[in-house]
Amino acid sequence: MGGIVVVFICIIGAVIWGIMAGKKRRDAMTLLAEKLGLDFNHERNYRIAERYRFLDKLDQGSNRYAYNLMSGPFHGRQITAFDYHYETHSTDSKGRRQTHHHHFSFFILSLEKQFPELTIAKEGLLSKIAQAVGYDDIDFESHEFSKKFVVRSKNKKFAYDFCNAQMIAYLLDHPGINIEIDQSSLALGLGSCLKVEEIEAHLNQLLEIRSLIPDYVFG
DSSP, X not given: OHHHXXXXXXXXXXXXXXHHHHHHHHHHHHHHHHHHTOEEEOSOBHHHHHHTTTSGGGSSSEEEEEEEEEEEEETTEEEEEEEEXXXXXXXXTTSOEEEEEEEEEXXXXXXXXXXXXXXXXXXXXXXXXXXXXXOOBOOOSXXXXXXXXXXXXXXXXXXXXHSOXXXXXXXXXXXXXXXXXXXXXXXXXXXXXXXXXXXXXXXXXXXXXXXXXXXXXXX
């Protein structure tokens, strides 16, 4: 009986801690949004999940929604940044269904033109998704870049235009970046929810990546 009580107390403690941590994050993101001049809404947003479902990383699992949404003009570019949730399910050895919750941060910059899908990621991340839809790896003259990143697109010309020498140098200096472009969205996906103090730096990364895209592809 005593063991059950201890487990119950631990569960309640974990729930309370989660609620408090969530509120602390919301409060910090509210202040950050005010500082950056962005709109902020902490509530679950299922429309965002549906609006951007063409982005592979947002089209996984079930019960998909965005929350802690920041949006608006950022140094002259329209951005959207949010935490994201989806669920997957598995069955344990006793046949019981288990639900797994996945959370990560996501950043989107609106482009002036629509483009074919392009993914740039380390092996094992977006690469598995790309393989599922039949994309081939695209090789580059830089062996170091080709070794560290998996680049896939049905439009190889656009991939080569995007991954110019300056972009390759930037990505090699930032090996943790995972990029997806589709339609008019340039997106950065993370493996987990970022610390609030790291968000502004990733918004700036969106601008840096956009500045390295050659002007002629927008012609």
